[in-house]
Amino acid sequence: MSGPTSDVAQSGRLVFRGRGIVPGRAEGEALVSHETISGWGGIDPATGTIIERRHELCGVCFTGKVLVFPGAKGSSGWSGFFQATRLLGTAPLAMVFTHLTTKAALGAIVTRVPTVTDFADDDPVAGIQTGDRVEVDGDTGLVIVHGRLPRA
């Protein structure tokens, strides 16, 4: 696999080129899940946390974060549970996911946060790490990593 294609441009930014599916722009701290996420039975909309017992992020809150994950799994209640995070004020700030399904697409729309998917070359789940400062532009389909934590 090649490194992040894209313009590791002059500034040293990483840019992932995808397709915006919910418009708008947001910038914030990334929360990266390497595993797919369940809605029903997987998150608690009241607190905005992942509750699936065997999940790598069990107990972690995604509210106000740029949620970077491979995709949705589990019940058809996925979109309704993420919509409930919006209604209860615990939604993520933006979504970036790689595997497009009906659950994840509808979920992003009803969560009403800038969302980018369908990445041509590089995998943002592998290239972004939790804590990175990330800009998600749902209009242009660009996901830009502005500042990153020092790598271990």
Next chain:
Amino acid sequence: MVALTDEEKAMRDGRDGDAVAAAMDLLVRYADALGAEHLCETRNVAGTNTQPSPAKTKLFEEGGWSKAFAVISLDCDDDIEVPPMKVPTCQLQHGFGEDARGIMPYSERAIELQADAESFYSSKGVNILATCTPYQVGNLPTYGEHIAWMESSAVVYANSVLGARTNCEGGASTGAASLTGRIPCWGNHLVENRYGTHLIESGVRIDGFQDWGMFGYFVGDVVQEARPVVTGELGQPDLADLKHFGAAAASSGGVEMYHIPGRTPDAPTLEAAFGGAALPEPVRYGAAERRAVYESLNSIGDSEDVDFVLIGCPHATLEQIGRVARALDGRTLSPGSELWVMTPRALRAVADRNGWTATIERAGGRVLTDSCPAMSRVAPAGTEVFATDSAKQAHYLPAILGIEAWFGTTEECVDAAVTGRWRGSLAPAEVVR
């Protein structure tokens, strides 16, 4: 951009009122997100509106069920009047209803709110089937029919066993489909996306309810969201067997479509299941894999003191209810044990009529409708260890309620309710190759 017909443009532009316009707006945003080229017509929607979640209750208190429908089912913040459903629409499983009153720690307020929601949605034309198995009680799609369904176990049954075509839809897409008769023509609606991707070959004989469920749990774990084709020494499955197989595969993985050559309608032959493409290397399911599935489903069990038995996930067939009644006939549940059989209300009426309900109730068990412990997040007060014959319920309920689980045959579960002890064990595999 999705291409709309003149009829769809008229709906989007408000010819049929604000609610229909909002529904079409949501479908266009959804279709564009998926990359769908057009919408398909549907006259069969299975969604979920009536269960009062915390977010829905809040909206109801602000502006009634119209407000809740607009926001949750159409993603629309405007004050709109909800018109009658344009196409036949049914309510899937929801929360517990009045038959739960007084027998479990479930809120009276939730029962009342749901009854009120039922009245509202019934008046808009929604059929309150109140089951995860609409195909058992009045909504049986035909081969090739484009439908818009939620509920992963029903979606995989409709696609695979019935040959209908649906994606795994959600609350907003089914809400919009009910008012427009449209859904994005994408994914499982297109023939080229329905062929098999993986070949799973069983080296042990698959026959009977438990083995079909365990095989499904294995298959889902292997293929995740892909489309398995399963072969081997397979007995003739009945409705309950395939209901269990699909629900299990949609729990350990996200299977929405599978083929059993010679059994399911899109796969008259193995070659047809793969659309004539080269067959992939088979993945083998043998005695060791079967044992591993059994142990995984029983890994949450520790205490052998069972206080709750759950049958009917997905909702039981008449034959499953009869099987429980026969196993319970003349026996009495252990003091402090509960046994619930979940089934659609229409089938409960038949079970009442032919005496199965009476047999189960005489023993101390219950036949309940509308919901299940996982949907309503409730079990009998004080439950610490439960047993079930459903791989799906064994997969989900321990996480949802924080209780231990045992998985076994229907008869082992009934015995556990009668004795209060789990004594299940895996019958030896019949190895055929």
